[in-house]
Amino acid sequence: MTRWALLLEYDGTNFVGWQRQDSGISIQEVLEAAATNLTGGERVACTTAGRTDSGVHAMGQVVHLDLPDRYDARRVRDALNYHMKPHPIVIVRAAIVAPDWNARFGAIHRAYRYLILNRRARPALMANRVWHVAAPLDSDAMRRAARHLLGRHDFTSFRAAACQAKSPIRTLERLDVDRDGDLITLSVEARSFLHHQVRNFAGTLRLVGDGSWSEDRIPAVLAALDRSAAGPTAPAAGLSLVSVRYPEDPFQ
Amino acid sequence: MTRWALLLEYDGTNFVGWQRQDSGISIQEVLEAAATNLTGGERVACTTAGRTDSGVHAMGQVVHLDLPDRYDARRVRDALNYHMKPHPIVIVRAAIVAPDWNARFGAIHRAYRYLILNRRARPALMANRVWHVAAPLDSDAMRRAARHLLGRHDFTSFRAAACQAKSPIRTLERLDVDRDGDLITLSVEARSFLHHQVRNFAGTLRLVGDGSWSEDRIPAVLAALDRSAAGPTAPAAGLSLVSVRYPEDPFQ
Numbered sequence: 001m002t003r004w005a006l007l008l009e010y011d012g013t014n015f016v017g018w019q020r021q022d023s024g025i026s027i028q029e030v031l032e033a034a035a036t037n038l039t040g041g042e043r044v045a046c047t048t049a050g051r052t053d054s055g056v057h058a059m060g061q062v063v064h065l066d067l068p069d070r071y072d073a074r075r076v077r078d079a080l081n082y083h084m085k086p087h088p089i090v091i092v093r094a095a096i097v098a099p100d101w102n103a104r105f106g107a108i109h110r111a112y113r114y115l116i117l118n119r120r121a122r123p124a125l126m127a128n129r130v131w132h133v134a135a136p137l138d139s140d141a142m143r144r145a146a147r148h149l150l151g152r153h154d155f156t157s158f159r160a161a162a163c164q165a166k167s168p169i170r171t172l173e174r175l176d177v178d179r180d181g182d183l184i185t186l187s188v189e190a191r192s193f194l195h196h197q198v199r200n201f202a203g204t205l206r207l208v209g210d211g212s213w214s215e216d217r218i219p220a221v222l223a224a225l226d227r228s229a230a231g232p233t234a235p236a237a238g239l240s241l242v243s244v245r246y247p248e249d250p251f252q
Numbered sequence: 253m254t255r256w257a258l259l260l261e262y263d264g265t266n267f268v269g270w271q272r273q274d275s276g277i278s279i280q281e282v283l284e285a286a287a288t289n290l291t292g293g294e295r296v297a298c299t300t301a302g303r304t305d306s307g308v309h310a311m312g313q314v315v316h317l318d319l320p321d322r323y324d325a326r327r328v329r330d331a332l333n334y335h336m337k338p339h340p341i342v343i344v345r346a347a348i349v350a351p352d353w354n355a356r357f358g359a360i361h362r363a364y365r366y367l368i369l370n371r372r373a374r375p376a377l378m379a380n381r382v383w384h385v386a387a388p389l390d391s392d393a394m395r396r397a398a399r400h401l402l403g404r405h406d407f408t409s410f411r412a413a414a415c416q417a418k419s420p421i422r423t424l425e426r427l428d429v430d431r432d433g434d435l436i437t438l439s440v441e442a443r444s445f446l447h448h449q450v451r452n453f454a455g456t457l458r459l460v461g462d463g464s465w466s467e468d469r470i471p472a473v474l475a476a477l478d479r480s481a482a483g484p485t486a487p488a489a490g491l492s493l494v495s496v497r498y499p500e501d502p503f504q
Contacts, residue, residue, distance in 0.1 A: 010377070059377060081374065085374075088377070088379055089376055090375075119344060120329065120330065121342040121344050125261055125263050129377075
């Protein structure tokens, strides 16, 4: 067998998320079915760098799977893309990696983007791609508040109850807040994240942005080590997995 | 009556275009129906800065219409947006203008964007927003070819047969070609355009990009004054109307 790394793009709107569930179609299921189609019936299992939730998008998801030795990169990419039609999931690149290469455990950096459309009018062109917040948000205050979250912390206050990580300690490398007209972009980077961590950041920063909370409240929210101390979980639609990094780029 | 200028955003995918047609739903029809709903039954007609084709999008379309004197800007915007639900058409801003202000004839500058997704994999996140071209395109050659189109020319070779403009002469102020990874953006600006002019530019530059045509062929294409001398019309999905300018910005 040959191990392949795949770079995936998908529109998560109509999926139950990465992981198989009884309640609907998952990204994993579509990809594994396509791989089984390619091999002509062999069951194929794949492992992802990040199990995105229902409604979350990706332009740079990374996955690995094992296929019989007979394919080249072009065929793996094009055949899997053919079999995944018409689902909005595509493989942008495919590359052979070492047999012990692991998309999940080998990853050393993940970048997410969270988009807020901040205007009265609901989204038209960006429907299902943004969190629509009609109340005016002070993005400068959000930016200052975000600085308190940078670095190594116990992020229990921003962690979903369902989170399976052993430790709530993470090192947040980047949390930028930028405004371009009506669009506010949160750019968030770390080696790894807790479940719902980025969406909980977004939901909390929004409370600072609309003036409900002072930006100075964030250190106390962190220190509380209590999920109920932070803001609500922001909607999935605004979130995208932008990129995953490895010690060596498998697609170079 | 009060004349209103409206700034519109829409996803043109499932519409027959701006203008009313028997074959399906138009942007104009949805907006005029919403306005009639707002006034409580009076028939309202609106005039647009640019009659976009089926599948063409807008983030900065401008329209004018006349409404009874009793509304303020917030009500016009919010009520029309309410009545246009669930169509992906929204009014981002509404402003009172002079009774003789005209969205079409008053416009002095229009900016369009044409997006080409240049990779093997079909679009997932940008479905219906790009022209998917799988063959590798040389965006530098496209950029050099585009320079021949700048300035004042008789653009008959790039004009749709159905074009109703009196003169085929236009002054092209900008035609930039930029690549960011797999995405090629054409940024096109002029006081006004002929029917299909931007899509015909895109279809022609693609032939230069894939090496079918030399970049030096463009002057001869222009000089031919013959639609069949230029490339095919590129798909509507890649095109968006970005902005329309007036001597004074009505939304300021």
